[in-house]
Amino acid sequence: MAYQKDFIWGCATSSYQIEGGYNADGKGLNIWDVFCKEENRVFEGHTGDVACDHYHKYKEDVKLMADLGLKAYRFSINWARVLPNGYGKVNEAGIKFYSDLIDCLLEYNITPFITLYHWELPYELHKRGGWMNPDIVEWFGDYAALISDRFSDRATNFFTLNEPQCFIGLGYNTGEHAPGLKAPIRDQLIMHQNVLKAHGRAVQKLREYAHNPLQIGIAPTGSMCYPASTSKEDIDAARTALFDIPASINEWTWNVSAWSDPIMLGSFPDQFLKQFEQYLPHYTEADMKLISEPTDIYGQNIYNGKEIRMGKDHTPETVERRPGFPMTSNNWPITPESLYWGPYFLYERYKKPIYITENGIAAPDFISKDGSIHDGGRINFLDQYLSRLEKVSDKADVRGYFQWSLLDNFEWNFGYRDRFGIVYVDFETQERTLKDSALWYKEYISYHS
Numbered sequence: 336m337a338y339q340k341d342f343i344w345g346c347a348t349s350s351y352q353i354e355g356g357y358n359a360d361g362k363g364l365n366i367w368d369v370f371c372k373e374e375n376r377v378f379e380g381h382t383g384d385v386a387c388d389h390y391h392k393y394k395e396d397v398k399l400m401a402d403l404g405l406k407a408y409r410f411s412i413n414w415a416r417v418l419p420n421g422y423g424k425v426n427e428a429g430i431k432f433y434s435d436l437i438d439c440l441l442e443y444n445i446t447p448f449i450t451l452y453h454w455e456l457p458y459e460l461h462k463r464g465g466w467m468n469p470d471i472v473e474w475f476g477d478y479a480a481l482i483s484d485r486f487s488d489r490a491t492n493f494f495t496l497n498e499p500q501c502f503i504g505l506g507y508n509t510g511e512h513a514p515g516l517k518a519p520i521r522d523q524l525i526m527h528q529n530v531l532k533a534h535g536r537a538v539q540k541l542r543e544y545a546h547n548p549l550q551i552g553i554a555p556t557g558s559m560c561y562p563a564s565t566s567k568e569d570i571d572a573a574r575t576a577l578f579d580i581p582a583s584i585n586e587w588t589w590n591v592s593a594w595s596d597p598i599m600l601g602s603f604p605d606q607f608l609k610q611f612e613q614y615l616p617h618y619t620e621a622d623m624k625l626i627s628e629p630t631d632i633y634g635q636n637i638y639n640g641k642e643i644r645m646g647k648d649h650t651p652e653t654v655e656r657r658p659g660f661p662m663t664s665n666n667w668p669i670t671p672e673s674l675y676w677g678p679y680f681l682y683e684r685y686k687k688p689i690y691i692t693e694n695g696i697a698a699p700d701f702i703s704k705d706g707s708i709h710d711g712g713r714i715n716f717l718d719q720y721l722s723r724l725e726k727v728s729d730k731a732d733v734r735g736y737f738q739w740s741l742l743d744n745f746e747w748n749f750g751y752r753d754r755f756g757i758v759y760v761d762f763e764t765q766e767r768t769l770k771d772s773a774l775w776y777k778e779y780i781s782y783h784s
């Protein structure tokens with residue numbers, strides 16, 4: 336059991352969570368710039384106005400990546416930084432920022448993996464209906480064309496969308512994320528359709544404007560499912576549960592198959608079509624063809640999962656967690672098995688090379704008397720999860736792993752409360768300090784490269 340040759344070791348971030356420079360050099364506003372300034376939206380009123388000031392400190396941060404021996408870096412483009420209104424006029428200063436970032440990465444032999452959309456909807460597009468407006472399919476396509484035209488001479492790996500489960504589920508269902516709406520299910524399913532079509536349009540445009548052959552995928556999320564035992568029935572039960580659609584309308588976005596099946600397989604799961612028949616918009620054959628525009632890789636953000644066994648009634652059931660189950664500081668369960676069974680089941684279904692586009696842990700990090708950050712919990716987490724990923728590499732075509740995250744950063748509606756970084760950020764001084772986990776990850780990468 337071993338990782339593939341040339342396995343890609345990286346870290347992931349996203350623009351709004353680290354860049355700051357929210358109104359620098361002609362950048363337009365996005366929905367998070369506005370949402371954070373609304374009453375009681377974000378923990379202690381935190382905003383991403385400055386964040387980790389990566390907009391000004393990117394050279395220092397790329398040097399940190401190089402010192403850690405990273406082979407790749409997954410980051411997102413802040414759509415309104417390059418297209419302030421979301422479409423039309425290009426902000427050349429914004430293009431220059433990302434062009435300089437890519438050049439800096441390449442100088443250190445770090446391969447860029449670009450996410451087009453990590454929740455940074457331009458506010459001007461939001462005002463035009465955002466994901467409710469079918470025009471967003473072309474807006475997103477034109478944005479993808481610009482990125483491909485300007486950067487695909489140097490960057491050839493793209494993920495179109497990060498976690499539609501989140502940005503629709505939290506942004507438009509529960510309202511915990513920007514733009515903070517609680518839309519009716521019918522509208523959410525119209526947005527679901529526009530998101531899927533926008534993905535397909537972006538794939539077409541990325542390729543149309545490419546100066547090199549590209550690797551394109553998506554980066555969804557979701558709770559994985561792992562079997563309570565290695566019996567065939569428990570494994571079958573975990574597989575069924577992973578691709579199931581939640582029964583509750585309020586939970587519907589937290590699924591894998593209603594997002595990834597149309598993109599990867601060109602059809603929706605029957606269970607989804609039946610369960611939501613009365614609410615679904617009409618899909619034409621042309622829609623399904625656009626949505627399933629061929630992709631090359633499959634990303635998945637994996638943090639944890641549910642333990643599943645086959646119940647007496649021959650349906651999957653979730654095993655209750657025992658008292659004292661290991662949890663992270665933001666109350667997520669620690670379930671290393673999800674980084675074996677998640678890639679296993681996803682590769683079995685979609686048969687495309689897999690990248691773990693995010694995996695990491697929020698921990699109560701602080702600077703000890705000796706000036707270091709001894710984040711043993713994070714080291715243990717990474718060691719446990721990666722031992723499973725190494726093991727599944729014999730069964731699934733796993734190509735790379737992006738640890739979430741390089742830096743402590745803005746954790747959405749929890750602001751700067753949760754620290755996910757392997758590098759500690761003092762948000763007052765913007766000083767970076769390598770945590771013990773950064774040194775551990777450096778060793779791990781070197782040993783496994």
Ligand code: GCO
Pocket residue numbers: 349352497498501556636693739745746747755
């Ligand atoms: C997500 C996002 C990241 C988060 C990270 C920790 O998965 O929610 O992709 O932006 O910050 O996952 O929650």
